Amino acid sequence: KAGVTQTPRYLIKTRGQQVTLSCSPISGHRSVSWYQQTPGQGLQFLFEYFSETQRNKGNFPGRFSGRQFSNSRSEMNVSTLELGDSALYLCASRYGTASYEQYFGPGTRLTVT
Amino acid sequence: SQKIEQNSEALNIQEGKTATLTCNYTNYSPAYLQWYRQDPGRGPVFLLLIRENEKEKRKERLKVTFDTTLKQSLFHITASQPADSATYLCALFPLTGGGNKLTFGTGTQLKVEL
Numbered sequence: 552k553a554g555v556t557q558t559p560r561y562l563i564k565t566r567g568q569q570v571t572l573s574c575s576p577i578s579g580h581r582s583v584s585w586y587q588q589t590p591g592q593g594l595q596f597l598f599e600y601f602s603e604t605q606r607n608k609g610n611f612p613g614r615f616s617g618r619q620f621s622n623s624r625s626e627m628n629v630s631t632l633e634l635g636d637s638a639l640y641l642c643a644s645r646y647g648t649a650s651y652e653q654y655f656g657p658g659t660r661l662t663v664t
Numbered sequence: 665s666q667k668i669e670q671n672s673e674a675l676n677i678q679e680g681k682t683a684t685l686t687c688n689y690t691n692y693s694p695a696y697l698q699w700y701r702q703d704p705g706r707g708p709v710f711l712l713l714i715r716e717n718e719k720e721k722r723k724e725r726l727k728v729t730f731d732t733t734l735k736q737s738l739f740h741i742t743a744s745q746p747a748d749s750a751t752y753l754c755a756l757f758p759l760t761g762g763g764n765k766l767t768f769g770t771g772t773q774l775k776v777e778l
Contacts, residue, residue: 555707584766593770594708594753607765641707651696651757653766655707 552578555656557642563662569630572659576623576644582606583625584653585617588639600625601648632663667691668769670754676775683744685772687737687754694759697730697737702751702771711752712739744776 556575564570576583585597596609600619617627623644629636639660643653667690677683687697694716700708714721714730714737721728727740741748751771758767 586768594768596765596767599765609765639705643707651766652698652710652713654710655700658705658707660705 555642555644555654557640557656557659559659560657561660561662563664564632565664566632566634568632569628570632570661571626571628572640572642572661574625574627574642574644574656576625576642577654580644580646580654581623582645582647583619583623584643584645585625585627586641586643587611588641588658589637594641597627606648629661634663637661637663668754668756668767670752670769670772672770672772674773674775676777677744679745679776679778681744683741683748683774683776685739685752685754685774687739687769689735689737689756696757696759697728698755698757698766699726699728699737699739700753700755700768702753708753741774744774746776746778749775 555577558573582601584599586594587597588594597611598605598617599607603619614630619625639658641655641658643655645653669688696713696715698713699711701711702708712721712723712728714728716732725742729738751773753771754769755766
């Protein structure tokens with residue numbers, strides 16, 4: 552089975568721009584979560600989608616949003632980029648809400664200049 | 665909310681020895697505790713999950729313990745190898761409250777030397 556894929560792998564944007572990141576979960580997995588990882592804060596939960604519905608949201612401003620499509624693929628969007636948004640953005644999938652181990656993608660490295 | 669603490673100092677050990685990593689947490693609620701491995705520039709890889717009614721879990725050279733009284737989990741790698749060098753992350757998935765989401769510690773970097 553193919554693993555979780557994320558595109559693009561690397562991205563450089565300028566302050567004020569917006570960005571969209573994409574995640575394809577493992578086939579059959581219906582839950583997709585997004586995390587932000589920075590050296591100072593570690594891995595922080597952004598949100599989780601299950602069957603196209605947002606189930607949970609972390610403590611991030613409204614500039615961070617996401618969605619999930621009927622094929623379980625997910626996108627996250629960050630608007631009005633700030634320098635502090637530079638991070639590794641990780642997507643993780645799991646089969647369903649009753650399965651607890653998560654399978655992560657390789658991440659998208661976002662640099663905001 | 666859950667707070668998870670892992671030793672931020674890197675752990676250096678010799679090949680063949682047992683590495684022991686510690687994960688302490690606060691604001692306990694019934695939870696599943698997980699350990700992940702992360703290599704530089706890559707996503708975390710799931711290693712083991714232990715339920716709160718399990719004291720110990722093993723998988724090949726890995727062993728995890730979960731002490732809900734001490735609010736601590738220990739992660740052991742026996743007969744360590746240089747290939748085990750990575751950052752190891754502890755994570756808690758609360759079963760009640762906590763927003764049904766995984767909370768990670770900041771990780772401990774392990775370096776296994778020849």
